[in-house]
Amino acid sequence: MSRGADRSCCNFCCTFLFTSGLTALFLWLSLRASNPTCSIQQFDVHALNKTANATSNHTIYFDLKLDNKNKDKGIYYDALNLTFYYGTNKSQRIGNFTIKGFYQGHHKNTHRENNVTFDAVSVSGSVFRVDLETKVRFKIMGFKTKRHRIAVWAQVEVNDNGQKKKKKGIKLKSGAPEFQRYRARGLLFLVVFSSTLVLLSIL
Numbered sequence: 001m002s003r004g005a006d007r008s009c010c011n012f013c014c015t016f017l018f019t020s021g022l023t024a025l026f027l028w029l030s031l032r033a034s035n036p037t038c039s040i041q042q043f044d045v046h047a048l049n050k051t052a053n054a055t056s057n058h059t060i061y062f063d064l065k066l067d068n069k070n071k072d073k074g075i076y077y078d079a080l081n082l083t084f085y086y087g088t089n090k091s092q093r094i095g096n097f098t099i100k101g102f103y104q105g106h107h108k109n110t111h112r113e114n115n116v117t118f119d120a121v122s123v124s125g126s127v128f129r130v131d132l133e134t135k136v137r138f139k140i141m142g143f144k145t146k147r148h149r150i151a152v153w154a155q156v157e158v159n160d161n162g163q164k165k166k167k168k169g170i171k172l173k174s175g176a177p178e179f180q181r182y183r184a185r186g187l188l189f190l191v192v193f194s195s196t197l198v199l200l201s202i203l
């Protein structure tokens with residue numbers, strides 16, 4: 001083997017390693033999507049409004065904020081199932097509400113509010129639990145990922161006016177890690193295809 005052939009082989013190897021490294025980095029960065037941030041902005045339990053003296057009014061008003069913080073990934077929401085519980089665990093369900101599915105562009109946030117009439121349970125304490133379950137698909141560079149389940153919840157405490165005690169929004173959380181990777185098969189194919197083209201052009 002001549003020295004020239006040696007050098008071109010080495011060049012090829014270096015380029016190959018560099019290209020695969022870049023491709024891996026690009027893949028890793030572009031396929032990362034974070035779940036939307038869901039938070040309760042307002043929560044009024046009219047039965048607990050001591051000024052109103054309306055203990056028989058079984059209405060909860062809620063304002064839910066859904067925030068897509070991804071820079072360049074849209075989110076397709078399936079129907080969002082909200083369940084309201086009395087207390088801190090799931091032993092006493094008082095009502096549920098379904099929000100219709102929709103598409104949310106990148107870097108957008110939206111509010112969904114409504115009045116839920118809950119089953120007539122006597123409300124004496126002031127702590128509630130709100131659970132949100134849905135499935136989302138991410139839109140990554142025009143491709144849709146598979147459905148990914150989201151199950152988050154929060155505890156909400158209300159004051160003597162029947163209003164959420166905390167001034168700021170209450171974030172709904174799960175036990176799972178915040179960042180997860182989602183695969184868009186079409187995108188994966190595109191990246192593999194184009195890096196193959198790059199390799200072929202080097203050869």
Ligand SMILES: *[C@@H]1O[C@H](CO)[C@@H](O)[C@H](O)[C@H]1NC(C)=O
Nearest residue numbers: 044049050051052161162163
């Ligand atoms: C509580 O009731 C009073 C009297 O009806 C009303 O003015 C007030 O807006 C209510 N508060 C909430 C948070 O609904």
Ligand SMILES: *[C@@H]1O[C@H](CO)[C@@H](O)[C@H](O)[C@H]1NC(C)=O
Nearest residue numbers: 049050051052053054055056
């Ligand atoms: C609340 O309403 C009940 C009947 O609806 C009445 O008997 C009671 O006096 C009222 N209490 C106050 C503080 O207004």
Ligand SMILES: *[C@@H]1O[C@H](CO)[C@@H](O)[C@H](O)[C@H]1NC(C)=O
Nearest residue numbers: 046054056057058059061115
């Ligand atoms: C319960 O309270 C809400 C808010 O004040 C009101 O819009 C609704 O009409 C009340 N419902 C009943 C049955 O009184």
Ligand SMILES: *[C@@H]1O[C@H](CO)[C@@H](O)[C@H](O)[C@H]1NC(C)=O
Nearest residue numbers: 086087088089090091092125
């Ligand atoms: C749920 O919480 C209530 C008090 O709010 C408690 O009495 C009950 O035992 C709890 N149930 C479970 C399954 O932890």
Ligand SMILES: *[C@@H]1O[C@H](CO)[C@@H](O)[C@H](O)[C@H]1NC(C)=O
Nearest residue numbers: 093094095096097117118119
């Ligand atoms: C909540 O949804 C379940 C079905 O998932 C239904 O059986 C139940 O009646 C609903 N409860 C209320 C209070 O809407």
Ligand SMILES: *[C@@H]1O[C@H](CO)[C@@H](O)[C@H](O)[C@H]1NC(C)=O
Nearest residue numbers: 059060061062113114115116
């Ligand atoms: C919920 O009830 C409040 C008070 O009655 C009302 O102002 C508001 O428009 C209602 N919201 C919806 C989405 O029905």
Ligand SMILES: *[C@@H]1O[C@H](CO)[C@@H](O)[C@H](O)[C@H]1NC(C)=O
Nearest residue numbers: 079080081133134135149150
């Ligand atoms: C939401 O509720 C509907 C109707 O009960 C059900 O078909 C769907 O699977 C639920 N979604 C999730 C993510 O649990």
